[in-house]
Every structure is written in C-alpha cells, then in structure tokens.
Amino acid sequence: MDVFDKLKILTDAAKYDVACTSSGVDKKASAGGIGSAAACGICHSFAGDGRCISLLKVLMSNACAYDCKYCVNRRSNDTPRASFTPRELADLTIQFYRRNYIEGLFVSSGVLKTPDYTCEQMIETLRILREEYRFSGYIHAKAIPGADSALISRLGMLADRMSVNIELPSQSSLQLLAPDKSKHSILAPMGYIQNRIQENSTDMVKYQHAPKFVPAGQSTQMIVGATPDTDFQILNLTEGLYKKYQLKRVFFSAYMPVAENALLPAMGTKPPLLREHRLYQADWLLRFYGFTANELLDPAHQSFNPYIDPKCNWALNHMENFPMDVNHAPYDDLLRVPGIGVTGAKRIVTARRSSSLNFDGLKKLGVVLKRAQYFITCGGKIADGLKITQDAVLRSLMSEKALGMYHLNLPLNSEPEQLSLFEPATQPQLTQEDIQKCLTGQI
Amino acid sequence: MPDGSNLVYRYDGSFDGLLCCVFESYSKKEIPSDILPPDTLQTTLFPAKEIPTELEKSNRVLASIPQTMGDATLDFVRRAFLTYLPQKEWYILMFLRMGYRCGPSVMNMLADDVVNTLFKAVKHLNNETQLLKGFARFSVINNTLVAEIEPKNFVLPLLTRHFCERYPEERFFIYDTAHSMALIYQPYQYAIIPVDNFEMPEPDEEEASFRELWRLFYKTIEIQGRHNPKCRMSHMPKRYWKYLTEFGAPNKSARDNGPFKKISGDRTHLRQDFLLPPSGEPKARKED
Numbered sequence: 001m002d003v004f005d006k007l008k009i010l011t012d013a014a015k016y017d018v019a020c021t022s023s024g025v026d027k028k029a030s031a032g033g034i035g036s037a038a039a040c041g042i043c044h045s046f047a048g049d050g051r052c053i054s055l056l057k058v059l060m061s062n063a064c065a066y067d068c069k070y071c072v073n074r075r076s077n078d079t080p081r082a083s084f085t086p087r088e089l090a091d092l093t094i095q096f097y098r099r100n101y102i103e104g105l106f107v108s109s110g111v112l113k114t115p116d117y118t119c120e121q122m123i124e125t126l127r128i129l130r131e132e133y134r135f136s137g138y139i140h141a142k143a144i145p146g147a148d149s150a151l152i153s154r155l156g157m158l159a160d161r162m163s164v165n166i167e168l169p170s171q172s173s174l175q176l177l178a179p180d181k182s183k184h185s186i187l188a189p190m191g192y193i194q195n196r197i198q199e200n201s202t203d204m205v206k207y208q209h210a211p212k213f214v215p216a217g218q219s220t221q222m223i224v225g226a227t228p229d230t231d232f233q234i235l236n237l238t239e240g241l242y243k244k245y246q247l248k249r250v251f252f253s254a255y256m257p258v259a260e261n262a263l264l265p266a267m268g269t270k271p272p273l274l275r276e277h278r279l280y281q282a283d284w285l286l287r288f289y290g291f292t293a294n295e296l297l298d299p300a301h302q303s304f305n306p307y308i309d310p311k312c313n314w315a316l317n318h319m320e321n322f323p324m325d326v327n328h329a330p331y332d333d334l335l336r337v338p339g340i341g342v343t344g345a346k347r348i349v350t351a352r353r354s355s356s357l358n359f360d361g362l363k364k365l366g367v368v369l370k371r372a373q374y375f376i377t378c379g380g381k382i383a384d385g386l387k388i389t390q391d392a393v394l395r396s397l398m399s400e401k402a403l404g405m406y407h408l409n410l411p412l413n414s415e416p417e418q419l420s421l422f423e424p425a426t427q428p429q430l431t432q433e434d435i436q437k438c439l440t441g442q443i
Numbered sequence: 444m445p446d447g448s449n450l451v452y453r454y455d456g457s458f459d460g461l462l463c464c465v466f467e468s469y470s471k472k473e474i475p476s477d478i479l480p481p482d483t484l485q486t487t488l489f490p491a492k493e494i495p496t497e498l499e500k501s502n503r504v505l506a507s508i509p510q511t512m513g514d515a516t517l518d519f520v521r522r523a524f525l526t527y528l529p530q531k532e533w534y535i536l537m538f539l540r541m542g543y544r545c546g547p548s549v550m551n552m553l554a555d556d557v558v559n560t561l562f563k564a565v566k567h568l569n570n571e572t573q574l575l576k577g578f579a580r581f582s583v584i585n586n587t588l589v590a591e592i593e594p595k596n597f598v599l600p601l602l603t604r605h606f607c608e609r610y611p612e613e614r615f616f617i618y619d620t621a622h623s624m625a626l627i628y629q630p631y632q633y634a635i636i637p638v639d640n641f642e643m644p645e646p647d648e649e650e651a652s653f654r655e656l657w658r659l660f661y662k663t664i665e666i667q668g669r670h671n672p673k674c675r676m677s678h679m680p681k682r683y684w685k686y687l688t689e690f691g692a693p694n695k696s697a698r699d700n701g702p703f704k705k706i707s708g709d710r711t712h713l714r715q716d717f718l719l720p721p722s723g724e725p726k727a728r729k730e731d
Contacts, residue, residue: 004656007659008663014664028609029610029611032612034609034612036609038605040573043678045577045578045661046579046675047665048670048671048673049667049669050674050678053663056660096653096660097584098581098583098613099588100577100579100580101657143463170625254669269670270668273669303487351551351553354545354548354551354552355552357554358554364554364559
C-alpha cells in the first residue's frame with residue numbers, strides 16, 4: 001500500500017472531525033527550524049463543503065478496536081484499513097508545510113491495538129516533527145481516551161492543542177451508542193489536561209523557560225442530531241465545559257448517517273445543518289457576547305427557533321431593554337443589539353468619542369441597520385419612518401411565507417401558558433412534549 | 444485658500460514622493476483636486492504640476508506624522524499607500540490634513556467620508572494579505588520555494604515578515620504577477636525587487652507527486668453530503684483559484700531549468716534586518 005492509498009483512506013476516515021483551527025498560539029521558527037504559528041490562525045483552503053482546511057487532518061490509523069455505532073471506523077464496519085508509520089506522516093506533513101498547503105498537523109486515531117500503543121505512535125510522529133525537523137508549526141493532537149496519563153502528558157508537551165471528543169451529549173446516549181466509552185473515560189483525560197495546563201501556567205511564572213503544555217488549550221466536539229438530546233441540554237453542557245474545563249472551543253457536528261442502525265437516524269437522513277448553525281450562533285453568544293445558556297433557552301423552550309437567530313429571538317422577547325441609544329449605551333449593552341457585533345460595538349465606542357453618531361454614520365461603521373434599526377436610537381431619535389413593533393421587525397427579517405409558517409408553529413404573542421393539572425379541559429392544544437414535562441414536574 | 448479645482452499634482456509614485464506632495468500642499472497653501480502617479484493618462488485639461496521628490500522635505504513630513512498623530516496613524520498611512528484604492532494619494536493627503544488639525548483622534552473619526560474610505564481600503568488590503576498568507580502555493584524547484592500570486596493590493600511588503608519567520612532556512616521567491624514585483628529570500632536576507640516575464644518552470648517528478656497528493660487530500664476531506672459551493676466561494680473567491688494547486692494549476696512548459704528568469708534591477712538593497720517589521724513602503728514600482 002503506497003502513501004497515496006494511505007492518505008486517501010486515513011483522510012476519508014478523519015473528515016468527520018470538525019476542528020480544523022490553527023489559532024491560539026503565536027510563535028516563529030527556531031534557529032535551524034521551520035514553521036510558525038499565528039494567534040489568529042490561517043486558513044489555507046476551503047473544501048467543497050465550505051469548511052476551512054488549515055491542518056493536514058488525518059488519522060494515524062483507522063484500524064479501531066472499538067465499536068461505536070455512529071462511527072465510520074467502528075470495528076464491525078467493512079471498510080479498508082490503513083495505518084501511517086510515524087516517519088511517513090511526519091515527512092508528509094513537512095512536505096505539505098513547505099509548499100504552504102497547510103498550517104500544521106491534526107492527528108487523531110482509531111484505537112490501534114490498545115489506547116497506550118496508539119498514543120505512543122502519535123508521540124513518535126510528533127517527536128520526529130518537533131525534534132528532528134525542529135518544526136514550530138501548529139499541531140493538534142487528539143487524546144485517546146483510556147491512554148496512560150504519562151503518555152497524555154508527553155503528547156501535550158509536543159502538541160499545541162489537544163482535544164477529547166465528547167461525541168454524544170449525554171451519558172445515556174453514550175451507553176446506547178458507544179458501549180466502549182463512558183462519561184468518565186472522556187471527562188477524565190479532559191480534566192487531566194486542564195490540570196496540567198494550570199500547573200504549567202504556574203510553572204511558567206516560576207521558571208522562565210518551563211516548557212509549554214498545550215499552549216493553545218483544549219477543545220472538544222459533539223454530534224448533533226444522532227440522539228434525542230435537545231438544544232437546551234447541549235447548550236448547557238457547552239456552557240459547563242467552558243466554565244469547568246476552560247475549553248477554548250466546543251465544536252458541533254451535524255450527524256451524517258454512516259451506518260444503518262435501529263438506534264440511529266436512517267441512512268439518507270439529511271444532516272441537521274440549520275440546527276448545527278443555530279448552536280454555533282449560540283456558542284458565539286456565550287463566548288463573546290456575555291450571554292448565558294439560560295437566557296437563550298429555557299426548559300419551556302428547549303429548541304432554537306429555526307426562523308430567527310438566537311440573538312434576535314432573545315431581543316424580541318426582551319423588548320423592554322430596547323430601544324437603546326448608541327451614543328450612550330455601554331459596550332456590553334451594545335453587544336446585545338441584533339445587527340451589532342463585536343467589531344461594530346467596538347467601532348461605535350471608538351467613533352462616538354469624536355462625534356455623536358447618526359444612522360448614516362452607523363451604516364459606515366458596518367452596523368447591519370436592517371436589523372439594528374428596530375432596537376436603537378441615535379441622539380434620542382428612531383430611524384425615519386420606522387414603526388417599532390415586533391410584527392414589523394419580523395416582517396423585515398422574513399419572507400411572507402416564512403412569516404406565515406413562523407406564526408403557525410409558534411404563536412408569538414402568547415406567553416408560555418401556565419399549565420395546570422386542574423384545568424385539563426381548557427388546554428386542548430397541549431403537545432406531547434408539554435404533557436411529558438408536566439408529568440415529570442419540570443414546569 | 445484655493446480649493447484647487449483646477450490644480451493637479453503629479454509625483455514619482457513613491458511614498459516619499461507623496462509626502463513631498465503633502466509638503467507642497469502646505470507650503471503653497473493649496474489643495475490639488477488629484478495627485479497622479481507618473482504613468483497615468485491625464486483625464487483633465489488642467490496642467491499637472493510636477494512635484495519632485497526631495498528626501499529633505501519628505502523626511503520632515505515623515506517625522507511629523509507620528510509626532511502629531513501617533514505611530515498607529517503612520518502605520519495606517521503606509522498601509523493605505525499599498526492599497527489599490529483609486530485616488531488613494533488624494534485621500535491620504537486629505538486624511539493627513541485632517542490629522543494635522545485634530546491629532547491622533549483622526550483615527551477615531553470613522554464616520555467621516557475620507558477616513559471611512561481609507562479604512563475600507565486598508566481593511567481590504569489587510570484581508571487580502573491574510574488570505575494570501577494561506578493561499579500562496581509554493582513549488583519546490585531546484586530546492587527553492589517558488590510561488591505566484593495575483594493580488595489587487597500591493598501586499599508583498601506585508602507578507603515579508605510572515606514568510607521569513609515561517610521558512611527561515613529555505614530560499615524562496617514570491618512573484619506578484621499583478622505588480623511585476625517579487626519577494627526574494629535566502630537565509631536571513633530578503634529583498635523586494637521588480638521582475639518581469641517570470642514563468643513557473645515545469646515541476647519535477649517529486650514536486651508533481653506532492654501536488655497530486657495534495658489534490659487527493661483536498662478531494663477526500665470534503666463531506667459530500669454537505670457540499671456547499673457557495674460557502675466555499677465566499678471564503679475563497681474565485682480570483683484566487685488560478686494559482687491554487689488543489690484546482691490543478693496548469694503546468695506551464697519549461698523554457699529553462701532555473702527558477703529565475705531575467706531579473707532586472709539591482710540587488711544592492713538586500714537587507715540584513717528582516718526581523719525588523721518590514722517597512723510598509725513599496726520600492727519604486729516603475730523601475731523598468
């Protein structure tokens with residue numbers, strides 16, 4: 001089997017991993033070496049599905065000992081198997097890197113023989129790159145659940161970023177679909193990596209040249225749409241991960257059916273791309289806009305509104321905060337206005353120092369007035385000829401057809417009605433979901 | 444002060460030359476309606492006033508910018524000069540005149556038309572620089588890395604530091620086909636020189652096989668079920684595809700063995716100080 005075949009098989013097996021970022025660390029080549037990294041990350045290409053290609057994303061091996069039902073590399077799947085030798089993979093990385101095809105290496109692996117053996121193979125690859133080639137480019141290594149912590153630690157000294165995939169957002173889903181993994185086997189290495197990062201940061205204060213452990217932090221990913229977990233559960237889990245494990249990123253991947261299994265969506269089911277998109281929008285709101293998961297969704301509204309983005313949805317339900325005046329509102333409040341992003345809010349704060357802003361000026365700053373005009377005033381005035389009602393806002397954001405569907409699915413002006421078991425006759429439109437929650441005492 | 448509606452400056456195309464126009468504008472108390480680079484066709488009937496480049500004058504202006512407006516403003520103006528904004532010279536003059544009036548806060552006046560136009564142009568320049576850090580594709584030819592790019596803005600000065608830090612031990616050559624300029628580097632020395640008629644040589648067997656491997660990787664990494672050409676196009680506009688290996692850049696026929704062909708201009712300004720931030724100023728563009 002030549003390197004062409006191996007690359008094809010092992011790329012194909014790795015493509016469902018989402019993370020392809022090269023951000024979070026700034027460095028340049030050491031003397032006699034090659035490679036640098038930019039904190040903002042660099043995209044080198046974009047695949048036909050529109051995803052950024054920044055790293056050479058491959059598996060070390062797809063000969064996996066585990067049998068996770070959602071995974072294309074599961075033991076019981078009849079698919080060609082291949083493994084890179086550490087030297088082959090290191091050489092390929094350097095040759096791609098020299099030609100500026102990639103920013104570095106993303107190496108993951110199926111469990112080849114045992115977790116420890118797999119981890120040793122990855123360490124050897126990274127050692128060749130770092131020590132023989134003196135490679136300073138970006139390396140993202142996947143921690144193999146179940147590997148010895150000494151090996152994880154060694155891997156972390158060589159890599160820039162590590163990740164442990166949560167894969168499924170709840171313990172029950174894991175039990176069902178990934179019998180060889182458990183919540184513990186996933187969270188243990190994640191906690192271990194976080195502890196080492198913290199230890200390392202105190203070491204670096206004490207010793208000037210303490211080697212860095214995973215300088216770009218750790219990330220994780222979970223599959224959306226393979227199990228009945230709701231957006232609310234996923235977003236809460238995400239928030240918990242950011243807080244508890246200080247993750248740099250949580251990635252979501254819309255489930256793409258790769259196997260026929262009674263427990264999974266049928267083959268040919270379209271991946272829930274819109275849902276994935278809404279989750280990413282909410283993820284951004286958590287990380288950069290000061291929102292909390294409970295503001296965006298609550299037990300009564302477990303799913304994102306497909307018609308409106310989470311921020312706009314929040315604003316429409318909290319019209320008491322608006323309109324706010326762009327010339328006076330603090331930065332944190334500006335961030336909550338639909339149509340104003342981080343860049344826009346920063347520019348507004350900068351620009352209003354020298355002169356007061358009007359709607360024309362806002363447009364030049366890159367504020368999306370189509371959205372923002374319903375939520376702001378400039379010097380106490382609203383935009384000319386504008387009527388601020390929820391209906392007007394919705395009308396401007398959606399087509400006539402979408403608006404109709406939106407109203408059918410979710411009556412907008414009705415508050416979530418208080419459910420009472422004593423008035424069952426007046427609640428003819430109870431949905432199955434409502435009933436279930438009522439019985440389990442969630443309301 | 445005359446509004447200069449019938450006055451046009453012509454300068455030599457260098458950053459120093461433009462600064463001399465700023466000097467002239469102040470010393471003669473006049474504002475030209477346009478500042479023309481040397482080889483443009485004149486579109487007005489008014490006579491163009493030739494502004495000679497005198498380093499004594501330009502250095503005075505150069506020193507005054509950080510003093511009155513701060514270092515960030517000078518960096519911004521240098522970048523603005525690299526953009527392909529039509530009439531960038533005139534906008535820079537107007538911007539500097541505002542800067543002399545109101546100091547560093549000129550950088551905050553984002554709602555002003557002149558400032559806004561320049562900010563947009565510089566943003567485009569910065570974006571294009573960032574994209575080309577990723578999209579430049581090297582071929583290994585005679586152990587030298589060779590790349591061709593075709594940017595709208597003159598980005599080579601801004602790419603210099605990035606690639607020098609990335610490949611400190613390599614020899615490389617980045618040819619900007621749009622501006623007929625090239626960045627050349629050998630360990631610890633670089634220069635930006637005018638080059639014309641460069642042709643990418645035929646790849647050898649090893650180079651061809653790595654190109655093929657990359658195309659294979661590119662094809663395989665896509666998840667077919669999520670095919671989304673529109674998304675790809677918005678992240679990677681089609682004008683960059685021409686030189687991307689993954690789309691099978693055509694192998695041009697080789698005329699000679701070496702990677703370099705007919706380099707004009709002198710190389711005396713090879714610099715040792717590449718680790719300093721590259722100066723934002725392009726070498727004179729029209730030396731040929």
